[in-house]
Amino acid sequence: MxxxxxxxxxxxxxxxxxxxxxxxxxxxxxxxxxxxxxxxxxxxxxxxxxxxxxxxxxxxxxxxxSGIKVEEADTVIKVATDFVDLLERQGRAPSTIRNHRKNLRNHLVKIGHIKLGDLTVQHVEDWLAEVAESLATGTLRQAHNLLSRAIDHAMRRDKVTRNVSRMATQIKGKPTGRESKSLSPAQVQAIFAIALIHRFAPYVVLAITSGLRVDELNALTWNDLDLEEGAVGTVSVVRADRHSGDTKTAESKRALQLADIAVTTLLAHQKRQRKEFATRGMVVSRETRVFTQEDGSPYRTKAARRDFRHVLRKAKISNPEDWTTRETRTTFVSIMSDAGVRAEDIADMCGHDVKTLFRYYRKQLKPRLRQSANVINSVFGAAA
Missing domain, CATH: 3.30.160 (Double Stranded RNA Binding Domain)
Structure with missing residues (x-):
């Protein structure tokens, strides 16, 4: 008819x-x-x-x-899968793509049968409530963010006029895992005491006194360090051990003054590394990674965590298996905050904004922060 x-x-x-x-x-x-x-x-x-x-x-x-080009076959899972396929073609890190596909397979599939044009805020909120029963808050936010970004992409292609996922109320997942913690000044002092003995201790000392991320530490070359006995040392962060080779954010590119303990320890480490390389007929150059394993290979996250725990055992810190390498960064923020350094200064040294600092290190920050006259040695000199 x-x-x-x-x-x-x-x-x-x-x-x-x-x-x-x-x-x-x-x-x-x-x-x-x-x-x-x-x-x-x-x-x-x-x-x-x-x-x-x-x-x-x-x-x-x-x-x-209205100019919308929605297709009957455009379900939520298809749109989200197409978006992840696009990210893969754009060269995103394999680990990122694996994580996205895991979210597609395990979580978005529960809402995936709904056609994009029929999706409502209520659908999204019901889905979030369902998956929140089995997911940690971080994983829940990742899955929700993937859905929101996929619909953003669909909007750019004129498939929908609004993003109902971004209109949905955020909820928390189940309380799992633990928050990052900080080494105490006494524990830091114990690590400094073995800084010239344990071959991996210089890595830990630099991490604690600079707040560098693990991937930034792993990517450092001797060309990034300016070291001289008795002089002010500096470190330049220009790359990271990531898929792209670049730092996490543009703000992460920065130069920092080194604490005296870091300069002394790194100079001793450089001599040790030259001897290790010489036994294998290798030479340490300005392009050599600062931190290498005993066979000369660069450090990755897993190996760094293993040797970090070796340092904690040597320093007689209890329960070393309970610590992860990234908590050297939490330690940096905690000690700097306790010394009265302003949140803005700590954020600059860490290479991120104040909002991120408060989000991840809120418990380490004092309610009121004061300006410090000496940002590095007044803090770590006392701790050493």
Missing amino acids: SERINGFKASIYPERHPETKKFLHYVGVLDLGHHPNGKRNRPKRKAATKEAVREKLTKLADEIK
């Missing part, structure tokens, strides 16, 4: 089984003329009743008039 819907010619008819002739459903068709290749442009919608089909065709006609 032919009719007009929002100015478009349309028809609705029953579809039957080709053999049994049993009624299956109603089919609605909008006549949109022809595609550029000459083929007829006749999108279809199906439903159990004529009225339901008419509602779908009306919605489709509205979308076409």
